[in-house]
Amino acid sequence: MSEKTIYESLQERGISRRDFLKLATLITAALGLEYAEMPRIVRAMETKTRLPVIWLEFQDCAGCTEALTRSLDPTLTKLLFSDISLDYHETLFAAAGAQAEENKRRVIEEYAGRYVLVVEGSIPRKDQGVYCTIGGQSAEALLKEAAEKAKAIIAVGTCASFGGLPKANPNPTGAVGVDTLVKDKPIINVPGCPPVPEVITNTIAHILLLDKPPKLDPLGRPKAFYGQTVHDRCPRRPFYERGQFAESFDDEGARKGWCLYKLGCKGPTTYSACATIKWNGGVSFPVQSNHPCIGCTQPDFWDEGGVYNALSAPPGAAEARGLATGVAAAGGVALAVGHSLYAKKKKQKAAQAFQAQKQAEASQQAQEE
Amino acid sequence: MSTTQVLEFTRGPLFKFSLLVFTLGMLYRFFRILFLGWKKDYAPPRGSAWVGIVKTYLKSLIIFPFLPPKFPSSRHRPLTYIAGGMFHAGLFVVIFLLAAHIETWREVLGFGWPSLPTPLVDGAAVVAIVGLITLASNRFVNPVTRMLTGVGDWLNLLFVFLPLVTGWAMYHHLFGLDYTKLFIAHMVTVDWLLIWIPFSRLSHFLTYFITKTMHGAKFGRLGVEP
Numbered sequence: 001m002s003e004k005t006i007y008e009s010l011q012e013r014g015i016s017r018r019d020f021l022k023l024a025t026l027i028t029a030a031l032g033l034e035y036a037e038m039p040r041i042v043r044a045m046e047t048k049t050r051l052p053v054i055w056l057e058f059q060d061c062a063g064c065t066e067a068l069t070r071s072l073d074p075t076l077t078k079l080l081f082s083d084i085s086l087d088y089h090e091t092l093f094a095a096a097g098a099q100a101e102e103n104k105r106r107v108i109e110e111y112a113g114r115y116v117l118v119v120e121g122s123i124p125r126k127d128q129g130v131y132c133t134i135g136g137q138s139a140e141a142l143l144k145e146a147a148e149k150a151k152a153i154i155a156v157g158t159c160a161s162f163g164g165l166p167k168a169n170p171n172p173t174g175a176v177g178v179d180t181l182v183k184d185k186p187i188i189n190v191p192g193c194p195p196v197p198e199v200i201t202n203t204i205a206h207i208l209l210l211d212k213p214p215k216l217d218p219l220g221r222p223k224a225f226y227g228q229t230v231h232d233r234c235p236r237r238p239f240y241e242r243g244q245f246a247e248s249f250d251d252e253g254a255r256k257g258w259c260l261y262k263l264g265c266k267g268p269t270t271y272s273a274c275a276t277i278k279w280n281g282g283v284s285f286p287v288q289s290n291h292p293c294i295g296c297t298q299p300d301f302w303d304e305g306g307v308y309n310a311l312s313a314p315p316g317a318a319e320a321r322g323l324a325t326g327v328a329a330a331g332g333v334a335l336a337v338g339h340s341l342y343a344k345k346k347k348q349k350a351a352q353a354f355q356a357q358k359q360a361e362a363s364q365q366a367q368e369e
Numbered sequence: 370m371s372t373t374q375v376l377e378f379t380r381g382p383l384f385k386f387s388l389l390v391f392t393l394g395m396l397y398r399f400f401r402i403l404f405l406g407w408k409k410d411y412a413p414p415r416g417s418a419w420v421g422i423v424k425t426y427l428k429s430l431i432i433f434p435f436l437p438p439k440f441p442s443s444r445h446r447p448l449t450y451i452a453g454g455m456f457h458a459g460l461f462v463v464i465f466l467l468a469a470h471i472e473t474w475r476e477v478l479g480f481g482w483p484s485l486p487t488p489l490v491d492g493a494a495v496v497a498i499v500g501l502i503t504l505a506s507n508r509f510v511n512p513v514t515r516m517l518t519g520v521g522d523w524l525n526l527l528f529v530f531l532p533l534v535t536g537w538a539m540y541h542h543l544f545g546l547d548y549t550k551l552f553i554a555h556m557v558t559v560d561w562l563l564i565w566i567p568f569s570r571l572s573h574f575l576t577y578f579i580t581k582t583m584h585g586a587k588f589g590r591l592g593v594e595p
Contacts, residue, residue: 162371219371229548243487245468262472268548269376299371305381310472314384315377327389332396339397340404 006045020045030198031206031214032224044209051208052107052115054146055089058139059132059166059175060121064157064194065091070280071197090134101135108149116207117150119143119178122159122166126174143181152186152207153178156200158296161189161220168302179220186213189220193296196277199225219299221271230293231267233275236260254290264308266295372549379556387563388477394567395575402579414590421589422582429581452503459497462490463533487540494537501530521569528565531558 004012010020024045028038057065069092088104107115121139124131129138137145147153155178158164166175179187190203203222206214214222231237239245239259246253246260259265270293274285287293292308295301305315464470468484475481484490505526508514535558538544539551546554566572 231548232542241487243468243484243490245484262468269373269552298373300373300377304373304377309476310469312469313472313476315381327393329396331393333400335393335397336400336404339401 003049005047005049009050010045027205027209030202031209032202032222041209044211048208051204052111053088053118053204054104054107054115054150055092055118055120056142056146057090058119058121058123058143058160059173060157060159062091062120064120064192064200065089067194067197068156068200071201098135104146108146112149114151115149116204117146117153118156118204119153119160120156122163122175122177123181124166124173124175126172131173140181143178147178147182147185150185152188152213153182154200154203154207155179155187155189155191155220157195158191158193158299158301161191162299164191164193165302167300187220188213188216188222190225191219191221191297191299192272193294193301195297196225196273196279198277199273217271219271221297225273225277226271226297228271228273228276229268230270230272230275230287231265234267234287235275236287249290257290260287260290260292262310263292264294264306264310265292266298266301266304266311267293268311270295270298270301272297372553376549376553376556379553379560383560384556384563387560391563391566395572398567398572399575399579402576416589416591418586418590421587422585424589425581425585448507449504452500452507454500455496456500456504459493459495459500460529460533462493463497463536466490466493491537491540494533494540498530498533498537501526501533505530524565525569525571528558528562528569529571532562 007020010023015023021042024042025035025038027045028035028041031041033041055065088100088107090100093100121132123129123139123143125140129140132139134142155161159166159175160178162177163171163175163180164177166173167177177189179189188203188207190200192199199222202225203214206222214224217223217226219226231240234240236257236259239257240261244253244256244258245262246258247262248254249263254260261267265287267287274293275287278285278288294307295304298304303315305313309315462485465474466485467490468487471481471484485493508518508522508526532555535551535555538546539548539555542548542551544551562571566574
């Protein structure tokens, strides 16, 4: 654990000043910052030492970690693994058991107020959190312990950000996202199932270099990567505008690369950099490879009424249809019949009253005579 | 509550509730009219009621929306006639022929039909919006129609205007708002419109056809009803 600056360790690896400045420019662009910010990045890299990261996993599938290890932006990955260094990561860690836990506590104490806590997976709260425990401690306790002395918290993946799949209806474990439990620390949500790997590394790098969280949207997501919808940047957008839709996954339209709206694409309501940064080093992303966007960066995307249901199709209407029609028809007829019967009765009563009055008048007349 | 949750609520439970109120309300209105009572026929009719019904619908199909131009209503009030036609025709295209709306129908009814290209529907929406604004301003400017217009009528215009405009804004990403927020606005206004229709004169979307059918039948039958 050296205390060398990033620049020094890069120099040791034989990187020239020129290449270093190039790298700084690249990072500035990758962080979604303006070019004018570049000198700040350079200065930060010249003066900052490594950033300790503790990576906690709770109710997750380790998919976000899998995505991270496939981050193909070499400069940032290098930065993350050699200069930021993960001090505690359950999946990538060689150590196990009590040894690993001890190391984590050591990092928490040694780097108190300086380390970044990355959380992957949601936290169960039902039944005292028995659904996710590590070393006999509940996920909630572990999170609170590590969060207390963290500089910032990054909730990686939709589970850590918003509860994700474990929170899907009926939420059997009472899963919640990080920001439900931790209130007093800056929390950056990096949702996605998994998030674009470069978005994870760039967010960590942003905190390392600029010492502050990036600008966030109302859902706590970095604006630089979650500022636009998939629909806004979709290569199939012209087909949407022209009204050319694929009707099935294997029709003429699908083969021609037409819009996947009717096949359930959630692109218009999903904020993510999928369509711009893309995956596997900019090779492709779901919509490009002929699958509609499932909206995985949005809260509760599992309960949005079906991955293959069009965005304009109201969720669950089909199930409710039969019942609604029956109830409505019966109710409508009953109301109408009831009302007309009531009206008839009223009429009869009025007629009777009129008759009675007439008789009364007649008898009165007879009396007078 | 996040915007996604609000959106899910407005297009899920709230939409279902509105649909139920709408269906229940319109069925009530329909049966209520049906049970008002039918007069007895005292003489053999000289024509067929069915032919009369078919004739009246054919007439309205081949002539610009709903009224032949020779009627006094169109001759004396060409603006109302043309703007009214524009509005109704545009609204029809938007509701029934937009790809996204057909997906809604497919979910609600269980079947769908082919759509028009989106830019054409976009044009129809503009036609409907322009028609509606024209009708409303004409109604306001003309002292006679202004006197005849109650609060409910103004609200009718407003409640139809809002879903149209929010839907159109959603497609074009207008007002600096994102798609999700405009989607919520669209759904809320649509849900409210569905609830509002059975309680207002907007129910003429159904009662118009009842009246038309009855008239057609009567003129076709030529029977005797005291």
